[in-house]
Amino acid sequence: EAQVTQNPRYLITVTGKKLTVTCSQNMNHEYMSWYRQDPGLGLRQIYYSMNVEVTDKGDVPEGYKVSRKEKRNFPLILESPSPNQTSLYFCASSSPGTGGGYTFGSGTRLTVV
Amino acid sequence: GEDVEQSLFLSVREGDSSVINCTYTDSSSTYLYWYKQEPGAGLQLLTYIFSNMDMKQDQRLTVLLNKKDKHLSLRIADTQTGDSAIYFCAESNAMFSGGYNKLIFGAGTRLAVHP
Numbered sequence A: 001e002a003q004v005t006q007n008p009r010y011l012i013t014v015t016g017k018k019l020t021v022t023c024s025q026n027m028n029h030e031y032m033s034w035y036r037q038d039p040g041l042g043l044r045q046i047y048y049s050m051n052v053e054v055t056d057k058g059d060v061p062e063g064y065k066v067s068r069k070e071k072r073n074f075p076l077i078l079e080s081p082s083p084n085q086t087s088l089y090f091c092a093s094s095s096p097g098t099g100g101g102y103t104f105g106s107g108t109r110l111t112v113v
Numbered sequence B: 001g002e003d004v005e006q007s008l009f010l011s012v013r014e015g016d017s018s019v020i021n022c023t024y025t026d027s028s029s030t031y032l033y034w035y036k037q038e039p040g041a042g043l044q045l046l047t048y049i050f051s052n053m054d055m056k057q058d059q060r061l062t063v064l065l066n067k068k069d070k071h072l073s074l075r076i077a078d079t080q081t082g083d084s085a086i087y088f089c090a091e092s093n094a095m096f097s098g099g100y101n102k103l104i105f106g107a108g109t110r111l112a113v114h115p
Helices: none
Strands: A004-007 A010-013 A021-027 A031-038 A042-051 A054-057 A076-078 A087-094 A107-111 B002-004 B009-013 B018-024 B031-036 B043-048 B055-058 B063-064 B071-076 B085-093 B103-104 B109-114
Touching: A004 A087, A010 A021, A021 A031, A021 A087, A021 A107, A042 B103, B002 B009, B002 B085, B009 B018, B018 B031, B018 B085, B018 B109, B031 B063, B043 B055, B043 B063, B043 B071, B071 B085
Parallel strands: A010 A107, B009 B109
Antiparallel strands: A004 A021, A021 A076, A031 A042, A031 A087, A042 A054, A087 A107, B002 B018, B018 B071, B031 B043, B031 B085, B055 B063, B063 B071, B085 B103, B085 B109
């Protein structure tokens, strides 16, 4: 089954403790992206990657890092999480010519206390 | 910059039609999308329309695009309880070569279907 898999689904952590949210897709998509969803704000792009070793900032990159060492994986790293990073995070992937049809993961709900 | 706006809440009776509206600001948008998010799930692409089209119909879904007014709507005929979800409007700002699209999302409209 074609899918984007994120782990974990839920995470509660403390301020300053480094964490990684993993994202993997099995569709051989070139393009991957991370979004955060906050009430009343919709989805805002954090980082995106157009291919292996090619990453760039989205609209809200502060406090986040990403890497793209393999085509299928695009982890999101929070080096020193803060409470304002409490949010619902989505990973998505896409391929050229799909009409922009992103495939989304099921989401990771992160709480930073 | 680009902006996408939609009302936050819509309540309809089961069996009626639902119309969810969206406005966007980027006149160079190439594609416009409707995504559905059910509770606890990711976003599912419902349908999309290319910017040179006025209308697209897919079973119970009808998308209307007024490019002059930058207005997009999604009509769901014979709305069912299973249609209760958050619906996101999005527009693509095709900034990249190779056909990749950056999507700009609205805040989402929560559709509640009651008996």
